[in-house]
Amino acid sequence: MVTLATTHPCSINLSLFVSNSDCFIQLSNPNIATMQEDVLYHFNLSTSTHDFPAMFGDVKFVCVGGSSSRMRTFIKYVAAELGLDHPGKEYTNICAGTDRYAMYKAGPVLSVSHGMGIPSIGIMLHELIKMLYHARCSNITIIRIGTSGGIGLEPGSVVITQQAVDECFKPEFEQIVLGKRVIRNTNLDPQLVQELVQCSSDLNEFPTVVGNTMCTLDFYEGQGRLDGALCSYTEKDKQAYLRAAHAAGVRNIEMESSVFATMCSACGLKAAVVCVTLLDRLQGDQINTPHDVLVEYQQRPQRLVGHFIKKSLGRA
Known part of the structure; x- marks a missing residue:
């Protein structure tokens, strides 16, 4: 079985004074930079009403999966494994204002549901990636578990x-x-x-x-x-x-x-x-x-x- 080589280029925001080892999210859409507000409708989040860097700037690992209940279970599991919170803690759904997707956070880990099928996960990914971009996240690893x-x-x-x-x-x-x-x-x-x-x-x-x-x-x-x-x-x-x-x-x-x-x-x-x-x-x-x-x-x-x-x- 042959492993196919690939690379993931770094997109550096030159307005930020960061080391060359930081790998930032890159958007292949010049329109985003001209928008005064970016509404992530299906997350019920917006750049004008939420402080994305404060909320998500420390995220390093993003795990996505189809079921909202499964992703809630995962964030509780990984939080316990990392010793971040006391056992049994309930995590708030960051996207509670919508029934499209669910999002949970524990330390540097974000857990997000994506529903079933290409259209559903595609919509989620557009808004998730923009959210990470606005939060100025770097060196992200994202894994689909399902x-x-x-x-x-x-x-x-x-x-x-x-x-x-x-x-x-x-x-x-x-x-x-x-x-x-x-x-x-x-x-x-x-x-x-x-x-x-x-x-x-x-x-x-x-x-x-x-x-x-x-x-x-x-x-x-x-x-x-x-x-x-x-x-x-x-x-x-x-x-x-x-x-x-x-x-x-x-x-x-x-x-x-x-x-x-x-x-x-x-x-x-x-x-x-x-x-x-x-x-x-x-x-x-x-x-x-x-x-x-x-x-x-x-x-x-x-x-x-x-x-x-x-x-x-x-x-x-």
Whole structure:
């Protein structure tokens, strides 16, 4: 399996007297600099009503995931692991004025929900990245933690994404902009992948693999399921497609990684995707695992990333 090299350039704000080692968020949008106010509508935050540097300037780690309850659980877990607050402390939802997304903060860690699918995480990332930019954050590591369907893996396996690919197994994200097709790469940070692999070895608690992650626009036909309201193919067709995906290095399927990789790469963010598999799609389409087992599975990416943060801060 070949690791694809990539770099994440630093965008230095020359009006700030900082060392050359600081890597600031870069926005590929000159319009932001001319705006008197930037309203982050889906977060219920604004540069005119909130002091972003005071609220978020110390953030170094951002973890995002689909469910708001899962991200609340994660911030409580990582705060306890870092010894930031007393056990059982409840964290306030910073985006409490909206029901679109939830955001929690503990020390240098930010935990944000993104909903399900490319449109939902795409909207969240636009506003999150702008928020970090306005807060003058530097040297940010952002990791998506979530669930997925595995291909040829035992349920409960954790996949660290080497490359996000589309439904044709290409490392690309395609978007229509002003009626034109725009294709961007889906690079992730290879060094961060290796650091996460080492953290998994440190824990030695669950099977972890590095592989490509296929990002789809749909949960049913887009992932070759046979149990949706529409289905125009056979079990044989499905198996052939999933086995072709496996041969192309794909080890799991979800619905957010491509736009996540694209946007983070374009804005100079060191990024990774860590997802647990809830089933092996070669064996079936529906999840029948008991709830308590699924809950433990969902905690695995959290434990891995929590250990990475502790280790990065010298607290492991």
